[in-house]
Amino acid sequence: MDIRKFDYFMSVAELGSFSRAAVSLRLSQPLLSRQVRTLEEELGLPLFYRNGRGVTLTQAGRCLLKNARTVRDAVEMTYNELNQLKSQLVGAAAIGMPTSVGRAVSVDLAQHFARHTPDVKLHIVEGLSSDIAEQIQQGRLDVAILYTPIRNQSILSDPVVVEHLVLVSAPGQGPDAPVSMDDLLRLPLVTSGPNQQLRRDLEQAARARGVQLNIAVEVDSLTSILQMVNVGLGHAVLPPSALVRHGLRDHFDVASFTDDIFHRTLYVGTGPQRSDAAPARQLAGVVKETLQRLAGPLTWDVIRA
Structure with missing residues (x-):
């Protein structure tokens, strides 16, 4: 009536x-x-x-x-x-992100949900970027932070921030000036496996110059990459957010890059609505706001509309 x-x-x-x-x-x-x-x-x-x-x-x-x-x-x-x-967020919330992003985002995101949406059961998944992309496509995540937009009608991907990658080296072994792609090709690298987007981008840039990357160690673990770099096994190309926790930036030499290839966009992907989950679009809004709030020289830049 x-x-x-x-x-x-x-x-x-x-x-x-x-x-x-x-x-x-x-x-x-x-x-x-x-x-x-x-x-x-x-x-x-x-x-x-x-x-x-x-x-x-x-x-x-x-x-x-x-x-x-x-x-x-x-x-x-x-x-x-x-x-x-x-308008209230209630239910489950599975949010995935690359491990490097999680170092800057996870704690802040968990605090936000604890303070403002205590009725949400939050599950944060950190992992390799390829694994995160696979999980949201499988419907196991409600929202994901991605390096590449997913070409799928059931998943919406919005660009939110841009990372400026850095060269991470052991103390005393890093260059004194910004690094070009040609400079990087002469350095031994500690890097993730060939399925990761950053690795593929670097290999493509190397092939365009008719050479191959000088890979010293290949390991699919951010923690291990940093440990191996720290003992001098090679250099790593990483987002600055990888060094946010525990003052890690003070334990390495960090140099910027001169080439556009070392700029990466972070997307927030929203998956299909799960029956027991909080509204995915509202969850995505919280994740976007968190990324934008944490923007700065040690993380990323906000994309302006």
């Missing part, structure tokens, strides 16, 4: 006239008459005696007037509560 019909009925009953009620409600009299007639048809009882001097309430009309305001207020309160539920 349209709750506005109660307002129309009460106005006619209190003013004793369809014409005066129509003026008060800023409706045409024919429209108001149809609305009240529809209410009477829904209830199956006449609410007014109509005469040339105006209207008077029938017994059914008096009964409805006695309770109409209470019913209207109860329905309105129910709608308000339901609308509040729609």
Whole structure:
């Protein structure tokens, strides 16, 4: 039942006239008459005696007037509560991200959910970027931070921030000036496996110059990459967020790059809605806001619309 019909009925009953009620409600009299007639048809009882001097309430009309305001207020309160539920985040939330991004984001994101959305059961998944992309496509994640937008109609990917990669070296072994791609090709590298997007990008740039990367060690673990770099086994190309935790930046030499290939966009991907999950679009909004809030020289730059 349209709750506005109660307002129309009460106005006619209190003013004793369809014409005066129509003026008060800023409706045409024919429209108001149809609305009240529809209410009477829904209830199956006449609410007014109509005469040339105006209207008077029938017994059914008096009964409805006695309770109409209470019913209207109860329905309105129910709608308000339901609308509040729609805006609240409740349920499960599985959010995935590359390990390097997680070093800057995970703790802040967990604190945000604990403070503002305690009814959400948060599950943060950190891993290789290729694994994160696979999991959101399989429906195991609600939201994912990605390095490459997924070409899938069921997954929406929005660019949010841009990383500027850095060369990470053992103390005393790093270059003193920004590094070019040609400089990098002369250095031994500690890098992830060939399935990772950054590795593929670097190999493509090397092939374009007719050479191969000088890979000293290949390992699919950010922690191990940093440990191997620290003991001098090679250099690593990493996002600056990989060095955020525990003051790691102070334990390495860090140099910037001169080539555009070392700029990477981070996307927030939203997967299909799971039955037990909080609204995925709202979760994605929280993740986007977190990435933007953490932007800075040690992480990434916000993409301006």
